[in-house]
Amino acid sequence: MSLGEFDLISRYFKQTNELANDNGVEIGIGDDCAILDLPDGYQLAVTTDSLVAGVHFFEDVCPYRLGYKSLAVNLSDLAAMGAEPKWVSLAITLPRVDEPWLSEFSRGFFDLARKHNVTLIGGDTTKGPLSITVSAKGIVPRNKALLRSGAQVGDLICVSGTLGDGALGLASKFDTLALSDSAVFVDALELTEPRNQLGKQLINYASSCIDISDGLIQDLHHIVEASQCSAQIDVENMPLSDAMLGEIKMHHVTEQQALQYALAGGDDYELLFTISAQHYSELCLHNLSDKVTVIGKINANNDIKVNLTKAGEIINLQLAGWDHFKKNK
Amino acid sequence: MSLGEFDLISRYFKQTNELANDNGVEIGIGDDCAILDLPDGYQLAVTTDSLVAGVHFFEDVCPYRLGYKSLAVNLSDLAAMGAEPKWVSLAITLPRVDEPWLSEFSRGFFDLARKHNVTLIGGDTTKGPLSITVSAKGIVPRNKALLRSGAQVGDLICVSGTLGDGALGLASKFDTLALSDSAVFVDALELTEPRNQLGKQLINYASSCIDISDGLIQDLHHIVEASQCSAQIDVENMPLSDAMLGEIKMHHVTEQQALQYALAGGDDYELLFTISAQHYSELCLHNLSDKVTVIGKINANNDIKVNLTKAGEIINLQLAGWDHFKKNK
Numbered sequence: 280m281s282l283g284e285f286d287l288i289s290r291y292f293k294q295t296n297e298l299a300n301d302n303g304v305e306i307g308i309g310d311d312c313a314i315l316d317l318p319d320g321y322q323l324a325v326t327t328d329s330l331v332a333g334v335h336f337f338e339d340v341c342p343y344r345l346g347y348k349s350l351a352v353n354l355s356d357l358a359a360m361g362a363e364p365k366w367v368s369l370a371i372t373l374p375r376v377d378e379p380w381l382s383e384f385s386r387g388f389f390d391l392a393r394k395h396n397v398t399l400i401g402g403d404t405t406k407g408p409l410s411i412t413v414s415a416k417g418i419v420p421r422n423k424a425l426l427r428s429g430a431q432v433g434d435l436i437c438v439s440g441t442l443g444d445g446a447l448g449l450a451s452k453f454d455t456l457a458l459s460d461s462a463v464f465v466d467a468l469e470l471t472e473p474r475n476q477l478g479k480q481l482i483n484y485a486s487s488c489i490d491i492s493d494g495l496i497q498d499l500h501h502i503v504e505a506s507q508c509s510a511q512i513d514v515e516n517m518p519l520s521d522a523m524l525g526e527i528k529m530h531h532v533t534e535q536q537a538l539q540y541a542l543a544g545g546d547d548y549e550l551l552f553t554i555s556a557q558h559y560s561e562l563c564l565h566n567l568s569d570k571v572t573v574i575g576k577i578n579a580n581n582d583i584k585v586n587l588t589k590a591g592e593i594i595n596l597q598l599a600g601w602d603h604f605k606k607n608k
Numbered sequence: 609m610s611l612g613e614f615d616l617i618s619r620y621f622k623q624t625n626e627l628a629n630d631n632g633v634e635i636g637i638g639d640d641c642a643i644l645d646l647p648d649g650y651q652l653a654v655t656t657d658s659l660v661a662g663v664h665f666f667e668d669v670c671p672y673r674l675g676y677k678s679l680a681v682n683l684s685d686l687a688a689m690g691a692e693p694k695w696v697s698l699a700i701t702l703p704r705v706d707e708p709w710l711s712e713f714s715r716g717f718f719d720l721a722r723k724h725n726v727t728l729i730g731g732d733t734t735k736g737p738l739s740i741t742v743s744a745k746g747i748v749p750r751n752k753a754l755l756r757s758g759a760q761v762g763d764l765i766c767v768s769g770t771l772g773d774g775a776l777g778l779a780s781k782f783d784t785l786a787l788s789d790s791a792v793f794v795d796a797l798e799l800t801e802p803r804n805q806l807g808k809q810l811i812n813y814a815s816s817c818i819d820i821s822d823g824l825i826q827d828l829h830h831i832v833e834a835s836q837c838s839a840q841i842d843v844e845n846m847p848l849s850d851a852m853l854g855e856i857k858m859h860h861v862t863e864q865q866a867l868q869y870a871l872a873g874g875d876d877y878e879l880l881f882t883i884s885a886q887h888y889s890e891l892c893l894h895n896l897s898d899k900v901t902v903i904g905k906i907n908a909n910n911d912i913k914v915n916l917t918k919a920g921e922i923i924n925l926q927l928a929g930w931d932h933f934k935k936n937k
Contacts, residue, residue: 331736
């Protein structure tokens with residue numbers, strides 16, 4: 280691509296970036312670096328995620344949704360630390376300059392950025408195979424970040440929102456499933472809502488936290504391994520959406536399949552956190568931004584890191600992906 | 609790639625990262641975000657650059673040098689702001705897990721990181737076409753960052769080091785050039801030394817600064833446009849390396865070619881800055897980390913943004929790439 284074409288891209292993202300200069304941004308796009316102000320008493324939280332065509336999305340994905348999701352997955356990592364999103368860098372590699380595509384991509388990206396008051400502070404546009412790397416930065420009160428390593432024996436295990444819809448949405452893109460309304464599940468997959476407001480509310484209450492990107496059980500493993508404990512999850516308490524319950528009722532999805540999506544599906548981007556019973560009762564006095572469900576509790580360290588229970592009894596659910604996961608971890 | 613293979617990559621970069629926990633890093637690799645401490649009185653400087661195979665480098669490039677350079681170009685952006693490098697995120701997309709390649713890539717990356725006391729604080733590894741996105745973060749005393757926009761009429765224009773070697777190195781990779789020693793020029797291209805020490809020394813002295821990635825004239829344009837002034841450059845003052853002067857003496861390179869490389873070649877990663885005569889004389893009292901040469905001065909705003917002079921007279925040098933650049937900017 281010629282300089283002129285790249286100039287156009289930079290100008291495009293610069294114009295759309297109306298929040299710059301109002302968010303601790305002393306210097307935004309247009310110099311060698313961005314220069315940013317952190318408020319006193321805060322630490323910087325930084326996360327980076329890449330989305331690559333053919334791996335994380337299909338080349339013909341709706342660009343609005345790709346722009347939206349490439350930011351959403353990064354904001355979700357900030358949410359998992361209790362951090363308030365502030366700034367984002369975007370490195371985008373494109374096979375060619377395609378103005379309608381860029382227009383839609385940036386519309387999706389900035390629709391979510393505006394909602395969370397996030398300012399684009401720089402990045403890079405390059406010619407090459409389509410991929411997006413987003414680095415999001417947020418602020419968190421000093422020494423208050425929600426880590427994976429703080430879970431204590433006896434803590435409750437909680438999850439925000441509902442689980443499994445995104446995984447069913449992904450399945451419906453690969454297979455022809457007889458669903459009453461597949462769009463709601465595809466929306467859950469592609470227009471995921473990062474839980475940054477809830478993440479901030481969990482500060483001073485939750486003992487550990489992670490966002491669910493790879494599936495509840497896999498991400499719970501990260502918590503119990505970092506915290507040197509084990510967990511039990513009551514499958515009867517799994518929060519399923521009304522849409523998922525509707526599909527079960529219509530016999531489009533079995534209960535076993537719904538559990539598979541909820542426990543091992545991934546792409547939920549809900550917050551999974553642990554909290555003492557005392558703190559949980561205090562937390563519930565707040566007007567929480569999202570629904571929170573208690574799904575289990577933390578036990579002492581054990582060779583079996585995560586047990587599933589039903590009516591108080593340990594069950595052995597055959598989940599696809601489960602053996603593979605255990606083998607690799 | 610399986611989870612296991614990606615685990616290996618993460619572990620690999622984690623092990624090599626011996627500086628973590630000693631650089632304001634409260635949480636490094638291994639949680640949802642890194643958590644970083646900025647010292648009081650400092651601002652955050654952030655830059656992001658992507659290197660894509662087939663665009664910025666050949667797929668068969670020496671991985672040590674690719675690892676080194678992918679960090680070097682980002683540190684150079686921090687140098688141009690006068691920022692001290694602290695932290696870096698690395699997003700790397702690979703067609704397959706190739707341990708010898710990764711070992712060499714990370715050796716080059718960390719050799720430079722150690723030299724500048726930079727800590728790897730996170731990133732992402734993905735399967736896909738080879739590309740590298742680095743986001744480097746540094747600190748700069750509040751309101752002291754060196755911007756492009758501060759040049760004043762009458763300021764001297766200075767450049768660090770020597771110019772043109774990297775461009776000749778690049779040319780020697782495309783064409784068979786009769787050079788006495790092409791390795792020194794290829795080294796200048798691939799093992800570029802970012803000028804972070806000098807950048808810090810320029811704080812409180814330089815009125816504007818940029819690093820030369822696209823060629824002296826093109827990057828000088830960024831300064832004079834941001835500062836609303838014009839510039840004149842005396843081509844007789846161009847700092848050329850002993851190696852380049854040797855090739856001219858041997859008639860392997862003409863003086864005109866050497867000027868072309870020095871003025872419009874790019875890939876120098878030297879600092880280009882403006883400074884008042886008073887500040888320049890004060891700066892020269894310091895033990896500067898790199899050679900600095902005065903190459904011109906800043907004039908009042910004008911339609912012609914950059915004039916080249918020889919013996920005080922404006923000359924019209926026919927530089928390849930020059931018209932293309934003017935047209936696009």
